[in-house]
Every structure is written in structure tokens, then in C-alpha cells.
Amino acid sequence: MRIECIAIGTELLTTRRVDTNSVWLGERLAGLGLGFHRKTAVGDSREDLAALFREALGRSELIVTTGGLGPTFDDFTKELFAELLGAELVEDAGSRADMLAFYAARNRVPPQVNFKQALIPVGAEPLKNPVGTAPGVWWQDPAGHPGVRIVMLPGVPREMKCMWEDQVEPRLKALAGAPVHTLRMVVAGVPESNLDERTREVRERHGHLDWTILANLTQVELLARGSDPADLEAARRDFEPVLGPDLVCLGDANLEDAVLAGLQARGETLALAESMTGGLLASRLTAIPGASAAFQGSAVVYTVAAKQALLGLDPVWLEGVGTVSEPCAIALAEAARQRLGATWALGICGNAGPDAEGGAPVGRFYVALAGPGGTTVRTHTLAGDRVELQLRCAALALDLLRRQLID
Amino acid sequence: MRIECIAIGTELLTTRRVDTNSVWLGERLAGLGLGFHRKTAVGDSREDLAALFREALGRSELIVTTGGLGPTFDDFTKELFAELLGAELVEDAGSRADMLAFYAARNRVPPQVNFKQALIPVGAEPLKNPVGTAPGVWWQDPAGHPGVRIVMLPGVPREMKCMWEDQVEPRLKALAGAPVHTLRMVVAGVPESNLDERTREVRERHGHLDWTILANLTQVELLARGSDPADLEAARRDFEPVLGPDLVCLGDANLEDAVLAGLQARGETLALAESMTGGLLASRLTAIPGASAAFQGSAVVYTVAAKQALLGLDPVWLEGVGTVSEPCAIALAEAARQRLGATWALGICGNAGPDAEGGAPVGRFYVALAGPGGTTVRTHTLAGDRVELQLRCAALALDLLRRQLID
Numbered sequence: 001m002r003i004e005c006i007a008i009g010t011e012l013l014t015t016r017r018v019d020t021n022s023v024w025l026g027e028r029l030a031g032l033g034l035g036f037h038r039k040t041a042v043g044d045s046r047e048d049l050a051a052l053f054r055e056a057l058g059r060s061e062l063i064v065t066t067g068g069l070g071p072t073f074d075d076f077t078k079e080l081f082a083e084l085l086g087a088e089l090v091e092d093a094g095s096r097a098d099m100l101a102f103y104a105a106r107n108r109v110p111p112q113v114n115f116k117q118a119l120i121p122v123g124a125e126p127l128k129n130p131v132g133t134a135p136g137v138w139w140q141d142p143a144g145h146p147g148v149r150i151v152m153l154p155g156v157p158r159e160m161k162c163m164w165e166d167q168v169e170p171r172l173k174a175l176a177g178a179p180v181h182t183l184r185m186v187v188a189g190v191p192e193s194n195l196d197e198r199t200r201e202v203r204e205r206h207g208h209l210d211w212t213i214l215a216n217l218t219q220v221e222l223l224a225r226g227s228d229p230a231d232l233e234a235a236r237r238d239f240e241p242v243l244g245p246d247l248v249c250l251g252d253a254n255l256e257d258a259v260l261a262g263l264q265a266r267g268e269t270l271a272l273a274e275s276m277t278g279g280l281l282a283s284r285l286t287a288i289p290g291a292s293a294a295f296q297g298s299a300v301v302y303t304v305a306a307k308q309a310l311l312g313l314d315p316v317w318l319e320g321v322g323t324v325s326e327p328c329a330i331a332l333a334e335a336a337r338q339r340l341g342a343t344w345a346l347g348i349c350g351n352a353g354p355d356a357e358g359g360a361p362v363g364r365f366y367v368a369l370a371g372p373g374g375t376t377v378r379t380h381t382l383a384g385d386r387v388e389l390q391l392r393c394a395a396l397a398l399d400l401l402r403r404q405l406i407d
Numbered sequence: 408m409r410i411e412c413i414a415i416g417t418e419l420l421t422t423r424r425v426d427t428n429s430v431w432l433g434e435r436l437a438g439l440g441l442g443f444h445r446k447t448a449v450g451d452s453r454e455d456l457a458a459l460f461r462e463a464l465g466r467s468e469l470i471v472t473t474g475g476l477g478p479t480f481d482d483f484t485k486e487l488f489a490e491l492l493g494a495e496l497v498e499d500a501g502s503r504a505d506m507l508a509f510y511a512a513r514n515r516v517p518p519q520v521n522f523k524q525a526l527i528p529v530g531a532e533p534l535k536n537p538v539g540t541a542p543g544v545w546w547q548d549p550a551g552h553p554g555v556r557i558v559m560l561p562g563v564p565r566e567m568k569c570m571w572e573d574q575v576e577p578r579l580k581a582l583a584g585a586p587v588h589t590l591r592m593v594v595a596g597v598p599e600s601n602l603d604e605r606t607r608e609v610r611e612r613h614g615h616l617d618w619t620i621l622a623n624l625t626q627v628e629l630l631a632r633g634s635d636p637a638d639l640e641a642a643r644r645d646f647e648p649v650l651g652p653d654l655v656c657l658g659d660a661n662l663e664d665a666v667l668a669g670l671q672a673r674g675e676t677l678a679l680a681e682s683m684t685g686g687l688l689a690s691r692l693t694a695i696p697g698a699s700a701a702f703q704g705s706a707v708v709y710t711v712a713a714k715q716a717l718l719g720l721d722p723v724w725l726e727g728v729g730t731v732s733e734p735c736a737i738a739l740a741e742a743a744r745q746r747l748g749a750t751w752a753l754g755i756c757g758n759a760g761p762d763a764e765g766g767a768p769v770g771r772f773y774v775a776l777a778g779p780g781g782t783t784v785r786t787h788t789l790a791g792d793r794v795e796l797q798l799r800c801a802a803l804a805l806d807l808l809r810r811q812l813i814d
Contacts (some may be wrong), residue, residue, distance in 0.1 A: 011619055011621065012446070013433060013442060013443045013444070013445075013446065014433060014437065014442060014619070014632070015430075015433075015619055015621055015630060016430050016434070016621070017430075017621055018425045018426070018427060018430055019425070020425060023423055023425055026420060026421065027423070030421065035420060035421060036420045037420070037449070037450070037452075037455055038420075038447060038448070038449050038455065038459070039419070039420065039447065039448040039449075040445060040446065040447045040448075041445070041446040041447075042444070042445050042446075043444070045444075048444055048445065051466075052445070055462070059458075192477070192479070193477075193478050193479070193518050193520065193521060194518065196478065196479045196480070196518075196520060197518050197520060200480075211480075211481070212417045212418065212421075212451065212481065213479055213481070214416075214418045214422070214424075223417075223421075225421075271713075272707075274686075277690075277693075278689055278690055278692070278693025278694070278698070279681075279686035279687070279688070279689025279690040279693060279705055279707060280686070280690040280693070280694075281686070282685055282686025282689075282690075282707040282709075283684075283685055283686040283687040283689075283690045283797075285685070286684075286685025286686060286687070286707075286709060286797075287685070287687075287793065287794050287797070289760065289761045289793055291685070291709070292709050292710060295709055296709060296710050296712060296713045297706070297707050297708045297709045297710060297713030297716075297717060298686055298705075298707035299704070299706060299707075299717055300679075300686060300689040300693075300704050300705035300706070300707060301704045302693060302698070302699050302702055302703060302704045303699060303703050303704060305703060305747070305748060306678075306703045306704030306747055309704075309746045309747050309748065310704060310706055310717050310746065310747070339716045339717065340712070340713055340716050340717070341712065341716065353696065354696045354697075383538060384565060385565060386694065386696055387694050388565065390690075390693075390694070
């Protein structure tokens with residue numbers, strides 16, 4: 001089934017606002033074995049919308065729109081679809097009653113302009129909005145377009161979500177395909193192009209699956225999609241030896257989850273001493289529910305004084321070896337491990353820019369891992385802006401620990 | 408000029424990844440007095456891409472694509488445009504040399520598959536990629552489409568951005584309209600609907616400007632657009648008394664920048680003790696270049712043992728008052744201020760979920776601010792998922808300090 005999403009609102013084109021509704025809808029569709037072929041964001045322009053709706057009616061079997069159902073002069077999703085499909089808009093008595101009740105519950109009377117929201121195209125069904133005043137529309141097999149379904153939803157995420165779950169999904173279940181299954185393999189420590197070459201032969205052997213390689217700053221994901229779970233399982237078995245210790249985890253998990261799970265499985269704990277990453281690594285770990293089972297804390301020590309105050313490092317010695325140096329990273333890790341009584345501790349220092357610092361170029365950083373068997377340290381020099389460098393440094397530090405845990 | 412953006416990548420349809428490139432590009436276009444009419448996200452499917460490129464060639468004068476220029480099997484932006492426009496792809500000697508130099512600088516040899524990236528359609532010009540290996544393409548007046556410009560950029564934001572600024576904008580300047588100017592006012596501590604009501608009268612008085620109100624978890628933005636900077640300046644003067652201390656900053660700055668700038672202007676410093684926010688607040692501050700001038704560090708103390716080890720808090724006393732409590736927040740702030748010798752310290756504890764903790768419901772948190780005049784503490788109870796709660800808590804803590812600094 002060809003499905004497209006149309007997000008309506010000039011703010012999506014002219015401001016920093018991104019369309020997150022369609023991300024949520026995409027995840028819900030995947031649960032039904034369905035997915036978008038295309039997502040479009042378009043402004044509140046009558047001409048642009050009419051052109052896009054006309055195209056969509058010609059190419060998609062399910063059209064989901066968000067936005068443009070409000071009471072104001074620039075809301076005309078229903079009106080345009082009705083025009084294109086030659087249907088009249090008539091007031092729906094139930095929708096009018098719902099709106100009056102919504103306002104009455106708040107001791108208010110709807111402004112006259114709001115009654116426009118109770119208009120529904122003839123042949124379509126209203127979708128109740130239990131948390132707002134704009135009803136949605138479900139329009140199946142409109143005249144001249146048999147087999148097409150149009151779903152019009154409000155742009156407010158909270159309204160859109162509950163209407164989708166309660167009223168749209170039940171209607172879609174009859175149409176749902178065989179669910180699509182996904183095999184997701186997260187890889188660390190390997191550049192994307194290297195992974196492409198290294199896995200080509202195995203991917204070709206499993207060529208009946210849909211393959212995607214997704215790289216971001218902190219990890220690379222190999223995704224395979226297929227209708228038969230057994231095919232995905234066979235692919236997984238073939239990939240594991242090829243990826244070896246570079247394979248971080250499967251499923252929904254990421255590098256942070258893998259490290260926390262590895263620590264918990266061994267009954268071990270982690271502490272951090274972060275200079276260059278400034279709390280980012282702690283923040284990524286504590287974003288995960290249950291992190292406190294293994295994560296103890298982080299000394300975010302941005303200044304020499306803080307390195308002394310929280311970790312007891314000697315300022316004179318620090319200035320001597322340099323605050324961006326191997327000895328500094330080692331001292332951070334060992335002090336954090338000792339002070340916080342953790343099994344493992346990562347110590348991170350470096351220069352995230354914008355200027356060279358104490359002889360260290362921008363992008364140079366040192367990661368030390370202190371553990372039961374002693375301390376190891378790695379030096380990296382990478383390119384990127386400040387936040388990119390912090391993200392990559394945090395990921396390399398976690399991966400250093402992960403490899404130690406599976407050793 | 409009709410301009411559209413095409414973001415390419417299956418991950419934009421099937422994962423939580425959102426297209427942020429087009430948001431950045433939209434802002435740069437506004438600076439040239441231009442703007443997108445439409446933005447589309449589409450997967451790495453040959454058929455879907457070919458259909459969309461064909462449509463775009465029929466309706467837009469400037470087509471900007473991001474993604475699909477990489478070395479892997481599912482990258483074929485250049486190939487498809489070349490096919491549609493009947494042009495051959497030939498190796499560009501300069502692009503090949505750049506790629507070899509890029510790898511040589513890293514003591515590596517490009518994998519064979521990478522040479523595909525040096526292919527450029529005949530009639531188009533390569534755009535150099537100074538920070539990666541995929542060159543872009545500028546294609547003006549392709550055969551059969553006079554007046555059309557196609558810009559193909561990599562999907563990696565850092566590469567896309569510098570190529571746009573250095574190579575695409577100069578080419579577009581000749582086509583640009585009157586630049587659109589923006590007044591951006593960041594507001595904290597006021598819900599969006601309240602801000603809407605409170606500012607309606609002033610907005611109507613400046614009704615010839617385009618107004619937008621944008622809310623996210625950490626702040627609300629009021630945006631005005633117009634062609635005359637004097638109009639925007641007049642609007643700013645009228646808004647300042649209406650917004651009062653709720654106005655955080657103007658321009659590109661955000662709450663974090665405003666707090667760091669306020670501290671620096673007073674020659675003061677900040678330390679943190681974070682439990683519930685787990686390093687997020689430190690991370691947001693240290694993402695800003697030059698943060699170290701005012702920010703000293705954070706004790707991220709996720710466990711009782713960490714609260715003792717890094718801040719000297721008594722575990723027995725802590726268990727008595729509760730680790731999610733007013734007294735705990737106060738003790739965190741005061742210990743951080745004293746240990747790190749900072750002018751100000753924020754202490755944060757709370758329950759970000761998923762489960763109720765020591766009698767505190769999910770969403771309850773306490774923020775204490777210790778300063779030269781003593782310590783104040785605030786209690787909040789909010790709704791949201793774990794990361795939303797951490798973000799809102801971090802913003803409320805920063806805003807507490809900000810209001811103190813302007814008092």
C-alpha cells in the first residue's frame with residue numbers, strides 16, 4: 001500500500017520547527033506492517049496545497065494530513081479536498097454538539113469562526129477530537145478514487161496522536177499487510193565505507209532483504225527489512241562472525257544501552273570524570289531508564305580548580321603535564337574510580353575548540369579507562385565542530401569500555 | 408522563485424531521524440529573501456526518487472537535494488538526475504584528486520567504491536567538499552530545463568553547511584530578492600497561550616510584520632519577519648516593557664547563552680550538583696564555546712554514594728530527608744557552591760521516572776539556587792517522558808538563576 005504524509009503549516013517551512021508528527025505516525029504504521037513512501041511539508045498556501053493534494057490522489061492509496069483543520073483564515077485542508085473531489089461541506093451535528101460541550105465544560109461559548117470546524121465533506125466520516133475542538137476526517141473511496149483513503153488530522157501532536165490510536169488504527173487494521181520485520185545491528189569503531197565493503201558479500205547473499213546503512217556521529221546501523229523473521233535470523237547468524245567485536249547490539253538498543261547492560265550483567269559499576277565532554281556522556285547514560293543500577297556519577301571538571309575540588313588532583317602537577325594530555329586523562333579516570341568506588345571509570349580530556357589549548361589542537365582528545373586490571377589510554381584526533389567532537393569523544397569512550405567488557 | 412528541498416534517505420521515513428538540514432537551509436534562504444515552497448523526505452528507492460525528481464523538474468526553479476551522494480549501493484542522486492536529463496556521468500579529475508588528498512592526509516587509501524563519488528554529470532559543476540569525500544553538484548540550465556538550477560549536497564550536516572555557505576550562496580546571490588529580516592525574542596517562564604494573549608495587542612499594532620509563536624520544552628520564541636529593519640526595531644522597543652523579565656534574549660541566543668553572558672558580565676561563576684538531570688544541564692552549558700569562563704563544573708551524583716563521595720553529603724541524613732526532597736536540593740546546591748568555590752550553584756534532584764521513587768511521583772523535582780545572599784528552592788511537578796522532564800527541569804533551573812542575575 002502506497003502511503004504518504006502531508007504536514008501542513010507555513011511554520012514548517014519558515015522556522016526551526018520540524019515535523020515530528022510524521023515520525024510518530026511512521027512508527028505506528030510500522031507496527032501495522034505499513035510505512036510512508038514519502039513525507040511532504042507544505043505551507044498554508046491554497047495553490048500549493050491544492051497542487052499537492054491533486055498529486056497525492058494520483059499516486060497514493062492512503063493520504064495522511066496533519067494540520068490545517070483549525071478555525072482561522074489559513075486553515076483549509078477539508079475545503080480543498082472537498083473541492084478537488086466535488087463534494088459539498090455540510091455541518092455535522094455531532095461535531096457541532098461536541099464543540100459546544102467542549103466550550104461549555106470551560107464555561108465559554110465558541111467564537112462564531114469555530115463552527116467552520118464542524119463542517120465535514122459529504123461521503124466522509126468525522127473523527128472525534130476528545131482533547132480539542134477540531135474534528136478530523138476519515139474519507140474512504142471518495143468519488144473517482146476507489147481504493148483511496150484520506151485521513152485528515154489536527155497538527156497538535158496530543159490531539160493527532162489520540163485520534164490516530166483510537167479511531168484511525170482500528171480502521172486501518174483490516175488493510176494492514178504482513179508486518180515488516182527489521183533486523184537492526186549497531187556497529188561501533190568502523191567507518192561507514194569500510195563497513196559497506198566488509199559486509200557486501202554477506203548482504204548480497206541475503207539480497208532478498210532490504211538493506212540500509214545509517215551512520216551518525218556515534219555509531220553505524222545496518223538495517224535489514226523483510227517479511228519472514230527466519231530470513232532475518234539467518235542474516236543475523238551470517239553477520240555476527242563478519243562483524244565480530246565491532247557489533248555493539250541488536251534491536252532497539254544503542255551503544256549506551258549495550259554498555260549499561262554489559263555492566264549490569266557483570267554486577268559492575270561505572271564512574272566518569274569528564275572535562276572535554278562536559279557532562280554529555282553522563283547525560284546520555286542517564287537518559288536511559290534504570291541507568292542508576294550501574295552508573296554512579298560523573299565529576300564534570302571543566303576547570304583546574306574543579307579537578308582539584310571534586311577529584312583531588314594537584315593543580316601544580318596538572319599545569320605541568322597539561323590539562324589536555326595522556327597523564328591528565330589517566331589521573332581523571334583513576335581519581336574518579338577511587339573516589340566513587342566504581343569498578344570502572346572513564347577519564348576524558350581534550351580540546352573541543354574553538355581555539356588550540358595548551359598546545360593541543362582542536363579535535364585532539366584523550367580517553368583513559370581505569371579498571372580492575374589497570375588503566376589504558378587512547379589518543380584521538382578528529383575533525384568536527386564543538387558538539388560533534390563532544391559526541392564522537394563520548395562514543396569512543398563508551399566503546400573503549402564496551403570492548404573491555406566483552407573481552 | 409519556486410524552490411523546493413528534497414531530503415533523501417530511507418532513515419527519514421523509517422526511523423526517528425528528522426530532516427534538520429532543510430531547517431538550516433530554510434534559514435539561510437530567508438537571509439537571501441528566498442524560501443522553500445515545499446520540503447519532501449523520500450527513501451533511497453530508485454523509483455520513488457526518479458518520480459520525485461521528475462515532478463520537481465516540472466515545478467521548481469531551484470531544487471536542493473541533501474543525501475544520496477555517498478559511496479554505498481543505495482546512493483544514487485547524481486545517477487538519477489543524469490539519467491532523467493540525458494547526461495553522462497564522467498569522472499571529475501579535481502574531485503578524484505581531492506579524494507586522494509583527503510585520504511592521504513589520514514594515511515589511508517580510499518576504498519575502491521569511493522571513486523564513484525568523483526563522477527559528475529556532463530554539463531554540471533562539482534562543488535568541493537572540504538570536510539568529507541563526497542563532492543556536491545551545481546547544475547544550472549540542464550538540457551530541456553532552462554532557468555532551472557539543481558543543487559545536490561551531502562546529507563552530513565557539517566559538509567552540507569560549509570558547501571552551501573562557501574559555494575552555493577555566492578551563486579544564488581545574483582537571484583536573491585530583498586532580504587527578509589527577523590526579530591527573535593526568547594521568552595521563559597510563560598506558557599505559549601498566555602504569551603499569545605499578553606502580546607496580542609502589540610502584535611496587532613505591528614500587524615504589517617509576519618508573526619509566529621514557537622514553543623518547545625525549554626523556551627518560547629516570538630518571531631517577527633519584515634523587509635525593513637526599522638520596523639523590527641520599533642517592534643522590539645514596544646515588546647520589551649510587555650515582556651519584562653520574562654524576555655530572556657534576542658537574536659540567535661538561547662537561555663544557556665543568556666545565563667553564561669549574564670555571569671560573565673558580572674565576573675561571576677556557576678557550579679552544579681545534578682541528580683535528576685544527570686549531566687544534561689552541564690552538557691547544555693558546555694556545548695557553548697567559551698563556557699569555561701563562567702562554568703566551573705558539575706557533580707553528577709546519581710547515587711547516594713556519589714553524593715557522599717563528590718560532595719561530602721551524609722548518607723544517613725540523605726536517607727532521612729529523602730533524595731527527592733527540598734532539603735536534598737538545598738544541600739546539593741550549598742555543597743557544590745562551597746566545594747567548587749563558585750558564586751552561584753544550582754542543586755537539582757527529582758524523579759524523571761519511570762517509577763515513583765521514595766514517595767516522589769514521576770515529574771516532581773526540586774531546584775535550589777545557592778548564592779551570595781543565601782539559598783532559595785523551588786518545587787515543580789510536570790508531565791512528560793524521562794528526557795522531556797530532564798530538559799524542562801534543566802531549563803527551569805537556568806531560568807531561576809537568570810532571574811536572580813537580572814534582579
